[in-house]
Amino acid sequence: MTGLSAGRLFPSHRDVRVxxxxxxxxxxxxxxxxxxxxxxxxxxxPEKQTxxxxxxxxxxxxxxxxxGTVLNVGYRNSEPPMVFPHTFVQFQVDEVLKGKDPGxxxxxxFAGGWDGGERMARLGSHTLFDVxxxxxxxxxxxxxxxxxxxxxxxxxxxxxxxxxxxxxGREIGRVGPRFVPGPQxxxxxxxxxxxxxxxxxxxxRSPAENEGSTGPILPAGWEQYEAPAFIERLHAxxxxxxxxxxxxxxxxxxxxxxxxxxxxxxxxxxxxxxxxPDVVPAFPKEG
Numbered sequence: 441m442t443g444l445s446a447g448r449l450f451p452s453h454r455d456v457r458v459x460x461x462x463x464x465x466x467x468x469x470x471x472x473x474x475x476x477x478x479x480x481x482x483x484x485x486p487e488k489q490t491x492x493x494x495x496x497x498x499x500x501x502x503x504x505x506x507x508g509t510v511l512n513v514g515y516r517n518s519e520p521p522m523v524f525p526h527t528f529v530q531f532q533v534d535e536v537l538k539g540k541d542p543g544x545x546x547x548x549x550f551a552g553g554w555d556g557g558e559r560m561a562r563l564g565s566h567t568l569f570d571v572x573x574x575x576x577x578x579x580x581x582x583x584x585x586x587x588x589x590x591x592x593x594x595x596x597x598x599x600x601x602x603x604x605x606x607x608x609g610r611e612i613g614r615v616g617p618r619f620v621p622g623p624q625x626x627x628x629x630x631x632x633x634x635x636x637x638x639x640x641x642x643x644x645r646s647p648a649e650n651e652g653s654t655g656p657i658l659p660a661g662w663e664q665y666e667a668p669a670f671i672e673r674l675h676a677x678x679x680x681x682x683x684x685x686x687x688x689x690x691x692x693x694x695x696x697x698x699x700x701x702x703x704x705x706x707x708x709x710x711x712x713x714x715x716x717p718d719v720v721p722a723f724p725k726e727g
Contacts, residue, residue: 504539527553554637
């Protein structure tokens, strides 16, 4: 794909406030059909997606680990009989830490997103991407699972102002070489506000999450990871925990083809019918 714009793709003409954990979908009562979308989608979630895996486990289970920058975000519905919105995120591949080099860009497909009309869906364990986001991603079973990241949101580390955070904004740090999560941050715009098609989503912490919370008690010597030190640590873990033969045998992670029709398995729940267009223009066609 060529000639992609690095700007926002859609205007922010609709605001939706979202409480984490207690509210996994966006204002279900205000968006017709969304409850059914969420019901259908949950059947696609892999069995283990806790987001609690440590770095060693993440690196072991990933087919590809790379540092990248979001170039573009687009939406397309899967084909009948299971019509469901999906999000296509195109990354500039800045550095490959593990796995075969996919090339200068890689497009990952996530179940959920905007269907081009009045509906959108988000699986509870899925993460949202915006143009310009910088991340370290642990990719597995792309195009086979609803979320192509190890433990889904657990397989994303955000690089914000040169520092490392998890998907929810928590600071990621260390004591010596030991990986130690730090305090939650609620003042990071790229974490707390996302664009999904025409919807601007503001994440708010629920009262249950904030009540009496003073953050973790950090051990002496704790410091937040700077991005270069974090990347260096991952390189060391990958080298230590994989043989050259294992690395060579890793499959090439395919890039999702945004302009090509695709289908997904039909779960037991009855799929919804959508009158929205099958393709929401976002990616320019290759010329």
